[in-house]
Amino acid sequence: AQSVSQHNHHVILSEAASLELGCNYSYGGTVNLFWYVQYPGQHLQLLLKYFSGDPLVKGIKGFEAEFIKSKFSFNLRKPSVQWSDTAEYFCAVNDSGGGADGLTFGKGTHLIIQP
Amino acid sequence: NAGVTQTPKFQVLKTGQSMTLQCAQDMNHEYMSWYRQDPGMGLRLIHYSVGAGITDQGEVPNGYNVSRSTTEDFPLRLLSAAPSQTSVYFCASRNRGLGTEAFFGQGTRLTVV
Numbered sequence: 416a417q418s419v420s421q422h423n424h425h426v427i428l429s430e431a432a433s434l435e436l437g438c439n440y441s442y443g444g445t446v447n448l449f450w451y452v453q454y455p456g457q458h459l460q461l462l463l464k465y466f467s468g469d470p471l472v473k474g475i476k477g478f479e480a481e482f483i484k485s486k487f488s489f490n491l492r493k494p495s496v497q498w499s500d501t502a503e504y505f506c507a508v509n510d511s512g513g514g515a516d517g518l519t520f521g522k523g524t525h526l527i528i529q530p
Numbered sequence: 531n532a533g534v535t536q537t538p539k540f541q542v543l544k545t546g547q548s549m550t551l552q553c554a555q556d557m558n559h560e561y562m563s564w565y566r567q568d569p570g571m572g573l574r575l576i577h578y579s580v581g582a583g584i585t586d587q588g589e590v591p592n593g594y595n596v597s598r599s600t601t602e603d604f605p606l607r608l609l610s611a612a613p614s615q616t617s618v619y620f621c622a623s624r625n626r627g628l629g630t631e632a633f634f635g636q637g638t639r640l641t642v643v
Contacts, residue, residue: 424570447629458620459573459634466629505572517563517588517622518632522572 417442419506421521428496429529436491436524438506448489449507449518450480459505465489476500501528532556536621536635543611543642551606551638553621559633560626562604563588564596566617567637573620579604580626611642 422437440446450462463474470482480491489506503525507518537552555562560581565573565588575588579598593615595607604623608615618639624632 419572449631451634458636459622461631464629464631507573517561517565517575517578518573520565520572520574522570 417446417508417519419508419519419521421504421506421524423524424522425525425527427527427529430498431495434491434493434496434500434526436504436506436526438489438491438521439487440489440506440508440519441487442508446508448480448482450474450478450489450491451505451507451520453503453505453523455502462491462504496526496528498528498530500526502526534621534623534633534635536619536638538638539636541638541640543608543640545611545613545642547611548607548609549611551608551619551621551640553604553606553635554602555604555621555623555633556602557623557625557633558601559623560601562598562621562623563632564594564604564606565620565622566590566615567620568617576606576619608640611640613642616640616642 418441420439447466449464451459452462453459465472465482473479503523505523506521534555563578564576567573574590577596579585585596618637620637621635622632624630
Protein backbone atom coordinates (compact mmCIF):
# COMPACT_ATOMS: atom_id res chain seq x y z
CA ALA A 416 0.00 0.00 0.00
CA GLN A 417 1.07 3.54 -0.67
CA SER A 418 1.79 5.99 2.10
CA VAL A 419 2.66 9.67 2.10
CA SER A 420 4.62 11.48 4.78
CA GLN A 421 4.64 15.23 5.22
CA HIS A 422 7.38 16.29 7.56
CA ASN A 423 5.99 19.49 8.98
CA HIS A 424 2.52 19.66 10.45
CA HIS A 425 2.65 23.36 11.26
CA VAL A 426 4.83 26.00 9.66
CA ILE A 427 4.87 29.69 10.50
CA LEU A 428 6.69 32.12 8.21
CA SER A 429 6.87 35.84 7.66
CA GLU A 430 5.85 37.38 4.38
CA ALA A 431 8.59 37.25 1.71
CA ALA A 432 10.26 34.26 3.34
CA SER A 433 11.06 31.23 1.23
CA LEU A 434 9.02 28.08 1.66
CA GLU A 435 9.83 24.42 1.33
CA LEU A 436 7.38 21.74 2.44
CA GLY A 437 8.63 18.18 2.49
CA CYS A 438 6.78 15.19 1.08
CA ASN A 439 7.97 11.61 0.85
CA TYR A 440 6.02 8.65 -0.43
CA SER A 441 6.45 4.94 -0.24
CA TYR A 442 5.56 3.03 -3.36
CA GLY A 443 7.82 0.89 -5.48
CA GLY A 444 6.26 1.59 -8.84
CA THR A 445 5.67 4.60 -11.00
CA VAL A 446 3.51 7.24 -9.40
CA ASN A 447 1.53 10.35 -10.08
CA LEU A 448 2.18 13.07 -7.51
CA PHE A 449 0.06 16.04 -6.52
CA TRP A 450 0.04 19.01 -4.21
CA TYR A 451 -3.35 20.33 -3.19
CA VAL A 452 -4.13 23.46 -1.19
CA GLN A 453 -7.10 24.09 1.06
CA TYR A 454 -7.75 27.72 1.98
CA PRO A 455 -9.68 28.30 5.19
CA GLY A 456 -13.27 27.12 4.83
CA GLN A 457 -12.82 25.99 1.24
CA HIS A 458 -12.42 22.78 -0.70
CA LEU A 459 -9.18 21.35 -2.02
CA GLN A 460 -7.69 22.84 -5.15
CA LEU A 461 -4.85 21.50 -7.25
CA LEU A 462 -1.59 23.44 -6.99
CA LEU A 463 0.50 21.26 -9.28
CA LYS A 464 1.07 17.70 -10.37
CA TYR A 465 3.73 15.42 -11.77
CA PHE A 466 3.13 12.31 -13.84
CA SER A 467 6.01 12.26 -16.37
CA GLY A 468 8.67 14.38 -18.03
CA ASP A 469 10.53 17.25 -16.41
CA PRO A 470 10.82 16.48 -12.68
CA LEU A 471 10.59 20.19 -11.85
CA VAL A 472 6.97 21.20 -12.18
CA LYS A 473 5.48 24.63 -11.88
CA GLY A 474 2.04 25.27 -10.55
CA ILE A 475 -0.28 28.12 -9.84
CA LYS A 476 0.52 31.13 -7.66
CA GLY A 477 4.29 30.79 -8.01
CA PHE A 478 4.57 27.32 -6.48
CA GLU A 479 6.86 24.64 -7.84
CA ALA A 480 7.83 21.13 -6.82
CA GLU A 481 10.67 18.80 -7.65
CA PHE A 482 10.25 15.07 -8.05
CA ILE A 483 13.38 13.21 -6.93
CA LYS A 484 12.78 9.55 -7.68
CA SER A 485 15.85 8.29 -5.83
CA LYS A 486 14.64 9.98 -2.66
CA PHE A 487 10.94 9.21 -3.13
CA SER A 488 10.34 12.90 -2.58
CA PHE A 489 8.15 15.63 -4.04
CA ASN A 490 8.89 18.79 -2.07
CA LEU A 491 6.88 21.95 -2.59
CA ARG A 492 8.67 25.31 -2.85
CA LYS A 493 7.90 28.97 -3.23
CA PRO A 494 10.63 31.65 -3.25
CA SER A 495 8.62 34.36 -1.52
CA VAL A 496 5.39 33.67 0.35
CA GLN A 497 2.48 36.04 0.78
CA TRP A 498 -0.08 36.39 3.53
CA SER A 499 -2.67 34.90 1.15
CA ASP A 500 -0.71 31.63 1.09
CA THR A 501 -2.00 30.84 4.58
CA ALA A 502 -3.70 27.49 4.07
CA GLU A 503 -3.38 23.75 4.55
CA TYR A 504 -1.24 21.93 2.02
CA PHE A 505 -1.59 18.27 1.13
CA CYS A 506 0.73 16.04 -0.79
CA ALA A 507 -0.97 13.11 -2.54
CA VAL A 508 -0.04 10.14 -4.68
CA ASN A 509 -1.67 7.51 -6.81
CA ASP A 510 -0.14 4.79 -8.90
CA SER A 511 0.41 5.39 -12.57
CA GLY A 512 -2.00 2.67 -13.56
CA GLY A 513 -4.70 5.27 -13.32
CA GLY A 514 -5.23 4.95 -9.62
CA ALA A 515 -8.92 4.36 -9.80
CA ASP A 516 -8.82 3.70 -6.11
CA GLY A 517 -8.32 7.34 -5.36
CA LEU A 518 -5.51 9.36 -3.94
CA THR A 519 -3.44 8.64 -0.85
CA PHE A 520 -2.94 11.87 1.06
CA GLY A 521 -0.38 12.99 3.58
CA LYS A 522 -1.65 14.39 6.85
CA GLY A 523 -1.23 17.94 5.70
CA THR A 524 0.87 20.95 6.61
CA HIS A 525 -0.83 23.94 8.14
CA LEU A 526 1.00 27.03 6.86
CA ILE A 527 0.55 30.39 8.55
CA ILE A 528 2.06 33.49 6.97
CA GLN A 529 2.49 36.42 9.30
CA PRO A 530 2.31 39.91 7.79
CA ASN B 531 -19.83 25.79 -14.16
CA ALA B 532 -20.94 23.59 -11.24
CA GLY B 533 -18.19 20.94 -11.09
CA VAL B 534 -18.73 18.76 -8.01
CA THR B 535 -21.72 19.64 -5.86
CA GLN B 536 -22.23 18.30 -2.36
CA THR B 537 -25.30 18.65 -0.19
CA PRO B 538 -25.89 19.44 2.58
CA LYS B 539 -23.03 21.73 3.67
CA PHE B 540 -23.71 21.16 7.35
CA GLN B 541 -25.58 18.43 9.23
CA VAL B 542 -26.10 17.44 12.84
CA LEU B 543 -27.26 13.91 13.55
CA LYS B 544 -28.12 12.00 16.67
CA THR B 545 -26.36 8.73 17.33
CA GLY B 546 -28.15 5.94 15.50
CA GLN B 547 -29.77 8.11 12.86
CA SER B 548 -29.18 7.45 9.20
CA MET B 549 -28.66 9.92 6.40
CA THR B 550 -27.34 10.26 2.87
CA LEU B 551 -24.72 12.76 1.76
CA GLN B 552 -25.29 13.72 -1.84
CA CYS B 553 -22.61 14.22 -4.48
CA ALA B 554 -23.14 15.12 -8.11
CA GLN B 555 -20.71 16.05 -10.86
CA ASP B 556 -21.42 17.47 -14.29
CA MET B 557 -18.04 16.79 -15.94
CA ASN B 558 -18.85 13.26 -17.13
CA HIS B 559 -16.00 11.89 -15.00
CA GLU B 560 -15.77 8.14 -14.65
CA TYR B 561 -14.03 8.05 -11.27
CA MET B 562 -15.65 9.32 -8.09
CA SER B 563 -14.49 9.02 -4.49
CA TRP B 564 -15.51 9.90 -0.97
CA TYR B 565 -13.00 11.05 1.64
CA ARG B 566 -13.25 12.08 5.24
CA GLN B 567 -11.01 14.77 6.67
CA ASP B 568 -10.12 14.74 10.34
CA PRO B 569 -7.66 17.04 12.17
CA GLY B 570 -4.11 15.72 11.93
CA MET B 571 -5.20 12.81 9.75
CA GLY B 572 -5.35 14.34 6.29
CA LEU B 573 -7.94 12.89 3.94
CA ARG B 574 -8.77 9.21 4.05
CA LEU B 575 -10.56 7.33 1.31
CA ILE B 576 -13.91 5.83 2.29
CA HIS B 577 -15.29 4.38 -0.97
CA TYR B 578 -14.68 4.91 -4.63
CA SER B 579 -16.26 4.10 -7.98
CA VAL B 580 -14.79 3.60 -11.43
CA GLY B 581 -18.11 3.90 -13.23
CA ALA B 582 -21.84 3.40 -12.96
CA GLY B 583 -22.64 0.17 -11.16
CA ILE B 584 -19.09 -0.35 -9.84
CA THR B 585 -17.97 0.57 -6.35
CA ASP B 586 -15.23 -0.55 -4.00
CA GLN B 587 -13.97 0.08 -0.50
CA GLY B 588 -11.21 2.45 0.45
CA GLU B 589 -9.19 2.76 3.62
CA VAL B 590 -12.03 3.47 6.09
CA PRO B 591 -15.28 1.98 4.71
CA ASN B 592 -16.91 0.72 7.91
CA GLY B 593 -20.25 2.33 8.67
CA TYR B 594 -20.72 3.71 5.17
CA ASN B 595 -22.45 2.48 2.03
CA VAL B 596 -22.31 3.82 -1.50
CA SER B 597 -23.98 3.19 -4.82
CA ARG B 598 -23.42 4.52 -8.33
CA SER B 599 -26.53 4.18 -10.44
CA THR B 600 -25.54 7.00 -12.81
CA THR B 601 -22.27 8.58 -13.92
CA GLU B 602 -23.25 11.86 -12.30
CA ASP B 603 -24.27 10.82 -8.78
CA PHE B 604 -22.39 9.08 -5.98
CA PRO B 605 -24.28 9.26 -2.67
CA LEU B 606 -22.73 8.23 0.63
CA ARG B 607 -25.00 6.63 3.22
CA LEU B 608 -24.45 6.50 6.93
CA LEU B 609 -26.52 3.58 8.15
CA SER B 610 -26.40 4.24 11.90
CA ALA B 611 -24.43 7.36 12.75
CA ALA B 612 -21.81 7.23 15.49
CA PRO B 613 -19.86 10.08 17.14
CA SER B 614 -16.70 8.68 15.48
CA GLN B 615 -18.20 9.68 12.15
CA THR B 616 -18.08 13.36 13.07
CA SER B 617 -15.92 14.72 10.29
CA VAL B 618 -15.79 16.78 7.12
CA TYR B 619 -16.65 14.73 4.08
CA PHE B 620 -15.40 15.49 0.59
CA CYS B 621 -16.51 14.00 -2.68
CA ALA B 622 -14.16 14.07 -5.66
CA SER B 623 -14.31 13.13 -9.30
CA ARG B 624 -11.77 12.79 -12.08
CA ASN B 625 -11.31 11.40 -15.52
CA ARG B 626 -9.78 8.06 -16.22
CA GLY B 627 -6.12 8.36 -17.23
CA LEU B 628 -2.63 9.15 -16.07
CA GLY B 629 -2.13 12.12 -13.82
CA THR B 630 -5.66 13.42 -14.11
CA GLU B 631 -6.69 16.04 -11.61
CA ALA B 632 -9.27 15.25 -8.95
CA PHE B 633 -11.93 17.92 -8.51
CA PHE B 634 -13.37 18.26 -5.05
CA GLY B 635 -16.73 19.39 -3.76
CA GLN B 636 -17.11 22.03 -1.08
CA GLY B 637 -17.48 19.45 1.67
CA THR B 638 -20.13 18.45 4.20
CA ARG B 639 -19.43 19.11 7.85
CA LEU B 640 -21.16 16.38 9.84
CA THR B 641 -21.55 16.33 13.60
CA VAL B 642 -22.92 13.27 15.36
CA VAL B 643 -24.07 13.88 18.93
